[in-house]
Amino acid sequence: xxxxxxxxxxxxxxxxxxxxxxxxxxxxxxxxxxxxxxxxxxxxxxxxxxxxxxxxxxxxxxxxxxxxxxxxxxxxxxxxxxxxxxxxxxxxxxxxxxxxxxxxxxxxxxxxxxxxxxxxxxxxxxxxxxxxxxxxxxxxxxxxxxxxxxxxxxxxxxxxxxxxxxxxxxxxxxxxxxxxxxxxxxxxxxxxxxxxxxxxxxxxxxxxxxxxxxxxxxxxxxxxxxxx
Numbered sequence: 001x002x003x004x005x006x007x008x009x010x011x012x013x014x015x016x017x018x019x020x021x022x023x024x025x026x027x028x029x030x031x032x033x034x035x036x037x038x039x040x041x042x043x044x045x046x047x048x049x050x051x052x053x054x055x056x057x058x059x060x061x062x063x064x065x066x067x068x069x070x071x072x073x074x075x076x077x078x079x080x081x082x083x084x085x086x087x088x089x090x091x092x093x094x095x096x097x098x099x100x101x102x103x104x105x106x107x108x109x110x111x112x113x114x115x116x117x118x119x120x121x122x123x124x125x126x127x128x129x130x131x132x133x134x135x136x137x138x139x140x141x142x143x144x145x146x147x148x149x150x151x152x153x154x155x156x157x158x159x160x161x162x163x164x165x166x167x168x169x170x171x172x173x174x175x176x177x178x179x180x181x182x183x184x185x186x187x188x189x190x191x192x193x194x195x196x197x198x199x200x201x202x203x204x205x206x207x208x209x210x211x212x213x214x215x216x217x218x219x220x221x222x223x224x225x226x227x228x
Contacts, residue, residue, distance in 0.1 A: 004088040006073055022100040025060065029085050033057040034105040037137055039091050039125065040064075040112050044072030046181040047108075051076070051084040059084045060104075062091050091125060095133040104137045107144045111184045114153035126157040128212050131164070135202065144200040147181070149188050154196030161198070163213060166206035172197040 033056045038047045041061040051059045063069045069088040115123045148154040162169045180186035
């Protein structure tokens with residue numbers, strides 16, 4: 001599995017074999033600011049804006065599409081975003097095998113691939129058997145911000161999150177306070193297309209490593225040792 005990490009300031013580069021796992025993000029981006037993460041940042045409109053506006057925080061962006069990864073890298077270098085780390089790779093792999101757990105105060109996921117065909121649902125970030133990997137990035141008290149124009153998928157995401165014992169979920173009415181956060185969102189708002197937005201907060205006393213109730217059986221079956 002390929003992984004590329006780039007720090008926008010100074011064009012520092014790492015390969016997976018050069019780093020111990022899980023990654024020590026605090027060593028890669030020194031400081032004591034809280035971490036925010038965006039999975040699937042696309043052209044990076046919101047992530048770069050946040051990094052420049054709040055330099056006291058640190059930001060990690062995850063993207064699998066190379067051209068978007070390079071585009072944001074160039075933009076962030078031109079604008080001097082010293083607090084921004086970019087990772088190119090498949091999100092579920094990074095979450096399960098590379099990134100540390102419980103390190104982020106905010107996680108952003110906007111307009112992810114809904115994988116509409118039933119046989120592809122296991123590829124979704126927000127499937128009962130994968131949602132714990134996503135939520136595992138959040139520290140206790142951390143917040144997830146999510147949006148999609150695929151309303152059926154958004155409703156399913158809301159159901160999955162609402163049935164998690166450690167989450168409080170709020171569906172938003174209307175745009176975010178700071179307006180559109182992605183190019184897709186700006187386009188869809190101009191077209192009048194429905195958008196489902198939600199925020200979910202992890203309990204302060206959330207136990208690390210807990211399974212989602214709907215996904216627990218499948219995860220345990222997949223990890224159980226084979227007889228003999």
